[in-house]
Amino acid sequence: MGKKVIVLVFACIFMTSLISAVPPITTIISENTNIQIIFPKFPVHEVNHSLHLDFWAHNGSNGVILENDSIYCTVNIIDDEGESIWRIESVSFRHPSDPLMCQSCFHTFVEEGNFSKIGNYGLNIRCSTLDNSTLGGASIYNFEVTYSGKQMSSSNAILYVPLYLMFFFIFIVIVYGIDRLPSANATDPDDMIIKISYLKYLRSVLFFVLWMLIVGILYISSNLSFAYLPDTLVANIFFKLYYICFGLTLPIITVWFIYIFAQIIDDRKMRALWERGMFQQKI
Numbered sequence: 001m002g003k004k005v006i007v008l009v010f011a012c013i014f015m016t017s018l019i020s021a022v023p024p025i026t027t028i029i030s031e032n033t034n035i036q037i038i039f040p041k042f043p044v045h046e047v048n049h050s051l052h053l054d055f056w057a058h059n060g061s062n063g064v065i066l067e068n069d070s071i072y073c074t075v076n077i078i079d080d081e082g083e084s085i086w087r088i089e090s091v092s093f094r095h096p097s098d099p100l101m102c103q104s105c106f107h108t109f110v111e112e113g114n115f116s117k118i119g120n121y122g123l124n125i126r127c128s129t130l131d132n133s134t135l136g137g138a139s140i141y142n143f144e145v146t147y148s149g150k151q152m153s154s155s156n157a158i159l160y161v162p163l164y165l166m167f168f169f170i171f172i173v174i175v176y177g178i179d180r181l182p183s184a185n186a187t188d189p190d191d192m193i194i195k196i197s198y199l200k201y202l203r204s205v206l207f208f209v210l211w212m213l214i215v216g217i218l219y220i221s222s223n224l225s226f227a228y229l230p231d232t233l234v235a236n237i238f239f240k241l242y243y244i245c246f247g248l249t250l251p252i253i254t255v256w257f258i259y260i261f262a263q264i265i266d267d268r269k270m271r272a273l274w275e276r277g278m279f280q281q282k283i
Contacts, residue, residue, distance in 0.1 A: 035071065035127045035137030036060045046149025047118050051110040054094075054102040057127050060137065065104050066127070068093035073106055073127040080119040086110050115145050118232055147226030147235070160224065167217055174210050178203055201260060208256055215249065218242035 039055030057066040057073065068090070077086045094107045115121075121143055128136035144151070181203040219242045225235030 034060050034135045035066065037073075037125050037127060037137050037139040039125070039139070039141075041141065043143055044149060044151040045115060045121075045143055045145050047145050047147055048112050048116055049149065050112040051115070053108050053110060053123075054105045055125055055139075056102075056105045057137070067104070068106070071127050071129050073125060075108055076124045076126075077110065077114065078122045078124075079117065080121070085121075086114045118145055118147060118226075118229075120144050147232075148223075150227075160220070163220070164217075167213060171210070171213055174206050174213070178206050178210070181206070201263065204256065204260055204263075208252070211245075211249070211252060215242060215245045218245060 036058045037055055038058065039053065042051075045051060053075065055073075057071060058064065059066060072089075073091045075086075075088050075091055076084055078084050088108055091106045091108045094102060094105055123141045123143065124138065125141075126136070126138045181199050183200055183203060218238055222235055222238035222242055225238055226232065229235055
């Protein structure tokens with residue numbers, strides 16, 4: 001019964017991870033009129049990381065670069081709930097003095113605290129002439145903030161399916177093997193030990209392999225949840241479980257070694273008794 005419960009728990013973790021591996025949809029919208037606004041596109045940004053935003057403003061009719069002595073630009077970033085998380089009314093213009101920086105562009109810096117939540121964000125850049133004439137332009141761009149800063153697709157998620165199936169198959173094989181292996185020495189109907197079974201040591205080794213397999217599954221599940229889910233609740237649960245299990249690994253290894261050495265010492269004592277013509281009853 002206990003082994004069936006272990007298999008059921010493992011299957012639930014497996015299915016939850018696969019269901020979680022559904023990437024969100026990111027839309028990109030760009031619109032410019034008269035003033036053409038150009039900036040490097042970043043469909044994905046890493047959570048809790050700052051952003052250096054550089055963009056260029058050109059006259060849409062003749063391609064002349066526009067500076068802040070003729071136009072002013074505002075930048076606004078909103079989250080997926082429509083809340084403005086960052087706004088600057090007048091973006092500074094960077095002149096071509098430093099060859100390592102962008103040339104003749106507008107530059108602004110967004111601190112990492114503004115990207116503390118995973119989800120979709122909207123960027124709005126608007127530029128207009130200083131005299132508020134009809135010359136103006138805007139660029140609207142949607143991007144996604146993820147845990148890893150990388151865009152994950154359904155094709156990437158499918159790559160994890162064989163890995164999970166392999167882990168699940170190994171898990172079932174190990175559980176079946178543990179059930180078939182002896183847990184103690186062979187005895188007769190009177191519970192008298194008649195043979196030392198060394199396969200019981202392999203049973204202990206398989207239990208440890210099973211434990212490390214569960215730790216690995218929890219780690220992969222947490223990473224997939226962080227990468228795909230817009231909310232970090234499930235990902236944090238998987239990561240906390242992984243953190244707890246990984247922290248228990250060292251004590252488990254210590255107890256595991258003590259248990260195996262205790263079995264070895266007990267078997268050696270038993271063999272010594274046999275050599276003297278004595279038998280030890282199983283406790």
